[in-house]
Amino acid sequence: MRRPFCAPSMWLAPYIAATEGEDSGCGTGQMTSLLLLPFGTRPPPPITDFSAPAVVRALVNRINTGESSYEVEEGGTSSQQAVRSGVSPNKLASLLLAAPHCVPFPQRVEVFRALIAADKYHNNNVPVIRLTVNRSSLLGEAYGHLAQAGPAIKARLEVTYLNAQGLQEAGLDYGGLMKDFIEDVIHDGFNPDYGLFAATREGQLHPGSQAVHMDQGPGLLEFIGMMVGKAMYEGMLVDLPLAPFFILRLQGRRPLFDDLQMLDEEIYRSLVTLKQYEGNCADLGLDFTIEEEIFGRREVVELVADGARLPVTKANRLQYVALVADWYLNGGTRGAAASAFAQGLGQVIPLSWLSLFSPKELNEVIGGGTAGELDLDDMRRHTRYSGGYSEASSPVKLFWKVLHQFSSRDRAALLKFVTSCSRAPLGGFEYMNPPFVIHKVPCPAPLMATIAGPDVDRLPSASTCYNTLKLPNFRRASTMREKLLYAIHSGAGFELS
Template sequence: MYEGILVDVAFAGFFLAKWLGRQSFLDDLASLDPDLYNGLIFLKNYDGDFEALTLNFTVAVEEFGEAKSVDLIPNGSNIPVTKENRLQYIHLVSHFKLTRQIKLQSEAFFEGLSQMIDPKWLRMFNQQEVQILIGGAHTPIDLDDLRAHTNYGGLYDDNELTIQIFWKVVNGFNQEQRQLLLRFVTSCSRPPLLGFKELVPNFAIRDAGSDENRLPTASTCVNLLKLPRYRSERVLRDKLLQAINSNAGFDLS
């Protein structure tokens, strides 16, 4: 985020809320543990026999592969959940999962983050906007914008035959295939919020020799596609699709 580099990862909404210094709520639990969330909503609306549920004020956790029970309140293992105290139980379970259980890890993460980015900058945004800053916008890939901000290397320029074929092939791709291509080259399947002029460094294509049997490769650290000089639209399309669908061809050169 600090360097303007996109990361193809979706943080849970409750965790992003913590970045922004906001309190977590029961609904946030759905992004962490959907099954537990649904169970608590069921309990909130339950009209049956609570004794049959055999619940108490504890929560099950796993530490280093070992299951254990943690009291939510003092002597919680001896306090049954009833119709009268169920809302307290629901609140304590969600608070434990969203706050207590990850307190040390969250504090360490936010301490490191705040050393790079002033927290008050982040708090200008909501959770959805922060996710877009991290991983790009959920919008269709604009090929005209991408092409306008593409750099070329080796024997390539925008008028070279292989490059002309490349853009013709990509223009025929559906959105899913375009996203695969973008992820193959940049490691992120979404464009930057303000368009490809904000991609750092710019999307780039470099010639990778004349061997048309080779697959395209990529150096995602510099957003570089290494494209052999294919002279056939069919061959270029087949090789490119093979590369982006198999995640093959990554290299560090």
């Protein structure tokens, strides 16, 4: 016999809340009736301001006041396109709160960007943070300067680099050095060789089992989380594929048994075998404990009170399997490490905002996920030219020809050389601000340089603050390829500029 434990309308409540409101002019009953009408006979929806800022105003209003509906402010900018749609900003805000994945991913990204823009507007008076760091000890020095910054890290960072000789590198920080600094700190922190993070077989990153026991481990984890939040806050993409079970922890959700397979295939298979074991489980000699290794020292952890005296039997083996999986995914040192990282990230990006996305989508928001290949057609379509160059200029044509011949690694290095970030903006180069620019650097060369003889000998340089590649007017593709590869892989920091 089936008994109703919930109100009949419970499962429709999020949908009804997302589709009714003052602007609909009808109550719940009338709205439900309209939904039952054939599409061709329904009244047309109103013209609506469906821009991301309008949705954010509705979303923030609902979070702050708990109201079920309100009037959206009038008078948006000319870029806010009014579209004939079946939803309004008020309704989309309801849907984002109740079931975010019912809203298309690009629209959720726009809302996420608008939330950050609104936060920047309210924090525009935070003083600039100035710091001087040496590239050879970047992570340690960055941690020393910024570990206690807290939410003030949202301010602009003004970075001065020292080279290997202890001399100040050439380059003024109008944004480019900051981007370079953030990406390099994150890269160093997530390097598995450092010990804070480990990688799955698929190369996805998560806190290492020994991270919290390292010297300053919890503090470094919190700091790295803060820097990842800073990258997201600044609209940067970093090559940082996070493990889905780690992302679930950041979103305030709890990874489950099947997530253990990605973390440790051997333990997962052992637990599956135990679940299906046909014999007497008591013969296996298991109890409700597990061994944790901390830098070569083994410690016994009890999964339940007095677990060392509780044998695993056929009656309680499912409880044992669940507790072991939960300990590896959510407890022990990994759980503490994930909590420290989340605490740092949450100082910049409210963790509730991460729930707008699935783990796979959040990887795209952070770093483009696995889709790291640059779209050269999109890049070319949104590139601007200055100093006398145009799309029809011979050196420009040579540049695009050479870039098509580059490997994926070389293309990413070129983008980092020019913009301080090795990934294209989420959504394409349309969202790069300032846009990618190729600027002409006129250099003399013999008339026959296009076919023989010496070509232009100057190296390309970049103004990362303005995403500008300063490209000499090379005459031959071979010369351009050689000079570009030397410049982008020289590791000379900003000295070439």
